[in-house]
Amino acid sequence: MSGLFITFEGTEGGGKSTQIHLTADWLESQGREVLTLREPGGTPISEEIRHLLKHSEVNHNMTAEAELLLMNASRAQLVREVINPAMEAGKTILCDRFYDSTTAYQGYGRQLDLNSVATLIDFAVGETRPNLTLLLRVPISISQERQQQRRDEAAENTAAPKGSTTHVPLHFDDVGRDRFEEADRAFFERVEKGFRAISQAEPYRVKVIDATKSIEEVQEQIRKLITPILK
Numbered sequence: 001m002s003g004l005f006i007t008f009e010g011t012e013g014g015g016k017s018t019q020i021h022l023t024a025d026w027l028e029s030q031g032r033e034v035l036t037l038r039e040p041g042g043t044p045i046s047e048e049i050r051h052l053l054k055h056s057e058v059n060h061n062m063t064a065e066a067e068l069l070l071m072n073a074s075r076a077q078l079v080r081e082v083i084n085p086a087m088e089a090g091k092t093i094l095c096d097r098f099y100d101s102t103t104a105y106q107g108y109g110r111q112l113d114l115n116s117v118a119t120l121i122d123f124a125v126g127e128t129r130p131n132l133t134l135l136l137r138v139p140i141s142i143s144q145e146r147q148q149q150r151r152d153e154a155a156e157n158t159a160a161p162k163g164s165t166t167h168v169p170l171h172f173d174d175v176g177r178d179r180f181e182e183a184d185r186a187f188f189e190r191v192e193k194g195f196r197a198i199s200q201a202e203p204y205r206v207k208v209i210d211a212t213k214s215i216e217e218v219q220e221q222i223r224k225l226i227t228p229i230l231k
């Protein structure tokens, strides 16, 4: 028995988190065992690397090279500790970002040598490749609007409801500053170009979805693309 590995890609605010939740509910309602993951992250080691990459107060002068290596270190751990065993157990894995984000952000965005980026990705993942990649595309202006919307929603939700139980979180919470959101517009334009190049290079694996449509329409499109690969 072999599982199914589906990745969700695209710039911030494209609706990856939203659509992963909806897709997981849909697949679970069909009796599938679904595992949702995020990159960087998904194991205790990888979540610490995530914190270092995104939120840590000491990350201000991180070099592009260190960023590339840390992304792949997080990934190497996730692939061997979680993804490969889950695939062998026949589970359906939905992953929020995977190696295409490294090609787009560290390769195109940070302008690191694309051959070196590809070599490091190959080393990090070995034979593990997504069966399907859903690229949620929105223009930069909508990406920025939705990031603001998400920050507003998060701010409204910080006050814990009365009577709620506190529990030890499994992961670092994504609160406060994110180093990636500090990049300039030219960076995000290069990232967008990177995602376009990836979808053109691998049209069978990578499916582009117009994510400016409503949440329901995007979900319908996703279900249409996943249905043919369900066994």
Ligand SMILES: Nc1ncnc2c1ncn2[C@@H]1O[C@H](COP(=O)(O)OP(=O)(O)O)[C@@H](O)[C@H]1O
Residues within 6 Å of the ligand: 011, 012, 013, 014, 015, 016, 017, 018, 019, 146, 147, 149, 150, 153, 211, 212, 213, 214, 215, 216, 218
């Ligand atoms: N299709 C959509 N139309 C309008 N708003 C959306 C849509 N998809 C997501 N959003 C909203 O945009 C914000 C960012 O969505 P999110 O799923 O967190 O994106 P991502 O995980 O790709 O960064 C959230 O406030 C979400 O409710």
Ligand SMILES: [Mg+2]
Residues within 6 Å of the ligand: 016, 017, 018, 096
């Ligand atoms: Mg998200």
